[in-house]
Each structure stands twice: as structure tokens, then as C-alpha cells.
Amino acid sequence: MEHVEKIIDEKIQGKALVTENKKQNTKKLFIESYGCQMNMNDSEIVAAILDKEGYNTTQILEEADLVLVNTCSIREKAETSVRKRLQKYNAVKKINKNMKVGVLGCMAERLKEKFLEEEKIVDLVVGPDAYKDLPNLLSEVYEGRDAVNVILSKDETYGDISPVRLNSNGVTAFVSITRGCDNMCTFCVVPFTRGRERSRDPKSILEEVQSMVAQNYKEITLLGQNVDSFLWYGGGLKKDFKKATEMAQATAVGFAELLDMCATKFPKTRFRFSTSNPQDMSLDVIHVMAKHRNICKYLHLPVQSGSNAMLKAMNRQHTREEYKTLVDNIFKIIPEMSLSQDMIVGFCGETEEDHQDTLELMKYVKYDFGFMFTYSERPGTLAGNKMEDDVPFATKKRRLQEVIDLQQEHALFRTQQHLGKTEEFLIEGTSKKNPNEWKARNTQNTVAVFAKDAYKLGDFVMVKVEDCTSATLKGTVVGYSDNN
Numbered sequence: 001m002e003h004v005e006k007i008i009d010e011k012i013q014g015k016a017l018v019t020e021n022k023k024q025n026t027k028k029l030f031i032e033s034y035g036c037q038m039n040m041n042d043s044e045i046v047a048a049i050l051d052k053e054g055y056n057t058t059q060i061l062e063e064a065d066l067v068l069v070n071t072c073s074i075r076e077k078a079e080t081s082v083r084k085r086l087q088k089y090n091a092v093k094k095i096n097k098n099m100k101v102g103v104l105g106c107m108a109e110r111l112k113e114k115f116l117e118e119e120k121i122v123d124l125v126v127g128p129d130a131y132k133d134l135p136n137l138l139s140e141v142y143e144g145r146d147a148v149n150v151i152l153s154k155d156e157t158y159g160d161i162s163p164v165r166l167n168s169n170g171v172t173a174f175v176s177i178t179r180g181c182d183n184m185c186t187f188c189v190v191p192f193t194r195g196r197e198r199s200r201d202p203k204s205i206l207e208e209v210q211s212m213v214a215q216n217y218k219e220i221t222l223l224g225q226n227v228d229s230f231l232w233y234g235g236g237l238k239k240d241f242k243k244a245t246e247m248a249q250a251t252a253v254g255f256a257e258l259l260d261m262c263a264t265k266f267p268k269t270r271f272r273f274s275t276s277n278p279q280d281m282s283l284d285v286i287h288v289m290a291k292h293r294n295i296c297k298y299l300h301l302p303v304q305s306g307s308n309a310m311l312k313a314m315n316r317q318h319t320r321e322e323y324k325t326l327v328d329n330i331f332k333i334i335p336e337m338s339l340s341q342d343m344i345v346g347f348c349g350e351t352e353e354d355h356q357d358t359l360e361l362m363k364y365v366k367y368d369f370g371f372m373f374t375y376s377e378r379p380g381t382l383a384g385n386k387m388e389d390d391v392p393f394a395t396k397k398r399r400l401q402e403v404i405d406l407q408q409e410h411a412l413f414r415t416q417q418h419l420g421k422t423e424e425f426l427i428e429g430t431s432k433k434n435p436n437e438w439k440a441r442n443t444q445n446t447v448a449v450f451a452k453d454a455y456k457l458g459d460f461v462m463v464k465v466e467d468c469t470s471a472t473l474k475g476t477v478v479g480y481s482d483n484n
């Protein structure tokens, strides 16, 4: 229970992000990020843009010249958390009158100018594709005007910006490879807030990875709403690919190739990626994963529901049977693959039978991890406009609990499979519970804790797994792995 609740919470928690200070910078930026990993990475891009404008980051709200909150709209709860945070900023602004407050991200895009009317404290509203305009927008604000830029772009990927790594452990980092989403799942606000899908130039991706490797980072997660749909054909929207020249089409780079390039060029660096939409997941990617030891054997493969009626209503482009076949094929190629899901319970019209189908699909796959939510109606989406949010809240809550309990069982089943084995782990930080223990992850993304001994942050070590809960493995280091 504790583990599953924790991961749900992490998805909506705000985090004040900081980095090392630069002497020449005189202004202070407090930047807080809600929602997905993409948002965390976007905040790093924003910090890089503002670093050039003379801002250092701070974790102390009261001393900030500029407060930015990178927001999430995915569920109502995420938006409510941000509104509450704005009240806190308001209280601080009463004392620190010169402090400016800006809203970034999905809520900025969704609410646009309305934000300024609804929340008097806000000086600045900037959508996810407009961060390069921040210096101009800030000048407006300092001249006493409110500033808004929520224009979505056809080609902005921030490929030319080196993110300032915030709150970094120095070992793991994110690199964005696509932006936006074209899938139009009927429940989802992302296509409206993050715009159409576009991919980043592989050259700039490899250069960013190179610079991370040079800084001694050991694990890179390639990020996108829909990474498997990555398609570089010289720039532009994914949906315009067919309009590209024959030459551009023939030399296009897809996700399997990009992954292969990364893993080949940086054989000592671990690669992960997220998120994989089942409809775009090709077995080519699985074969590339199988070929390279340094691509982690973990797939986040959200399914949302196990019922065909719900999948259809959600506009997911596959059936439960197709999803099962995909999972079968994945396990055939990589038997030790770890899988995780996103699940929405209580979507419009969900019956008890639909819910049972979800539980049945989960039993079929036995996911290692899960992120589970009750359906939250989002204004402007197709489901929000056209479908009735008709499952009573108590039923949603009960179904969610059943899904969480089952996931808990499967997580334990999966962690138990590691018992007695000696596996490679990458040390990425100190255990939250015990300062004398390291926290590390294996290829499957399963966390282990063990005594620190003489090992260091960033070491690849071999750990004998001796005990487990549903969330964590416990073990003893037996030595370095040959990847150091």
C-alpha cells in the first residue's frame, strides 16, 4: 500500500528545484515543478534560460525575486495543489512586495489569460512551448505589465538549450526527445496543453547525452509523452511526415534507431525511456533492447483499462487481446522484462464487468509497478464535452482500492523473483530510511537498499538479494560489476 500511494503522490508533488550557484548571477529564482518527468526536465530548461538572465535558483521562497511554478493539468487534484500553492506565494508576497510570480506548463496553457483574472497574484503566464520568450516577458513584467505567451509551436524542441540540472544526484538525468502528443485519448488534456507531436534532432540528443556522460552521469532516461512514436525527418510535426520530401522520408530516424545509436555510442551508460504507448510500441524496439546490455529491461506501458469497451471509449488504438499479444511477444524476446502500467478506474460508463476485465488483464501481466488513478474529468477533452462522468465517487474509490491491492500483490510477486539472485545495481543515492545504506536500481528499475561499505554514489555494484518487501529489495554487495 505504502509504495503505491507514494508513487501516486510523487506524480503531483511540487518540488523546489535548485542547482549550484554562480557568482555572477545576482537574482534569485524559486522554481517549483508539479506533474510528470517532462515538467521536471522543462524546469531545467527554464533554469538554463534564466541562468543567462542572471538568476540563481534558491530553495528559500521568502528570498526569491522570481517565483515560477511549473504546473500540471492532468487531473483536477493536480490543479488544486497548484492553486493552494499560489495562496502560499500570496502570503509571502505581502512581505516581499517586489517578488514576481509566474505560472508555467499545462495549467498556463489551459487557462491562458484567465489565470491573471482568477489569481491576482500571478504576473506572468507561459505555456510549454514559449519558454524562450521568458526574458522578453520578464521585461514586460518589470515594466509593470502582465505578460502572457501561450503560443504552441510546430517545431520547438529546446534542442539547442543545455538544461541546468536541478536537484541532481549527479548519477541519473533526463533528456527530452519528443514533445506534444497526437493521440487524443478522450480523457486526456495533454494534446491541448502540449500541442502536436514533434521530435528532436538526434544529433542534438546525442550531443546532450555526450555532455552528460562527460559530467559522469551514469544513467539517462529518454523522455516524451510517447517516445516510441519518435520520428525525425529534418524537423516539423509528426503529422506532416507524409508531406516531407522523399529524401527526408527515406532518411528518417525512428525510435528503435535512436535507441540503438545511443546504446552503441555510449556502451557504459545505462539508458531508460518513458512513456511507451502500446499502439506505437514496435518489436524492433524490443529487439534493440535485447541487443544492448546497457538498455534497461523495463517498459512503462500504460494500458488505462482492461476492458475493450473502455479502451474504445478512451480512443486507445488497441484491444485487450492486442495488448496481451504485445506483452506475450515482449516476454518471448526478453523474459526478464519488467513492466509497469497506468490505469484509470471509473471512466465514463465503466461497469462492474469492465472493472473485472481490468483486474483480469492485470493478473495476466502481473506488472512490476503501477500508477493508478480515478478518472478525473478534464474540461475541453472529448470525454469532458461529450461523455457523462457517471461512475459514483464511492464506486471509483472502491475500484481504485481493488486495483491498488492487486498491484501490491503483483509487485510482491515480482520482487520475490529477485530473491537469492546476484544482480547489477547502480547506486543513485542514500536510502531515505537509513543514512548508512545506499539506494540503487537494477535493470528492471527495482530498488534495493544495502550497507554503504566502501562503495560510492554512481558505482555499478553486484548485490546479492536476500530479502524484499513489495517495493524494495534488501541485500549485500558482493563487489563491483564489470561496468565501472
Ligand code: SAH
Pocket: 074, 075, 187, 188, 189, 190, 225, 226, 275, 276, 277, 278, 302, 304, 342, 343, 344, 373, 374, 375, 376, 377, 378
Ligand atoms: N503518454 C502517456 C500518458 C501520459 S498522462 C500514455 O502513453 O498513455 C499520465 C497518466 O495520467 C495517463 O497514462 C493516465 O493514466 C493518467 N491520466 C490522464 N488523464 C487522466 C484523467 N483525466 N483522469 C485520470 N487519470 C488521467
Ligand code: F3S
Pocket: 181, 182, 183, 184, 185, 188, 189, 190, 191, 225, 226, 277
Ligand atoms: Fe494523453 Fe493519450 Fe497522449 S494519455 S499524453 S493523449 S497517449
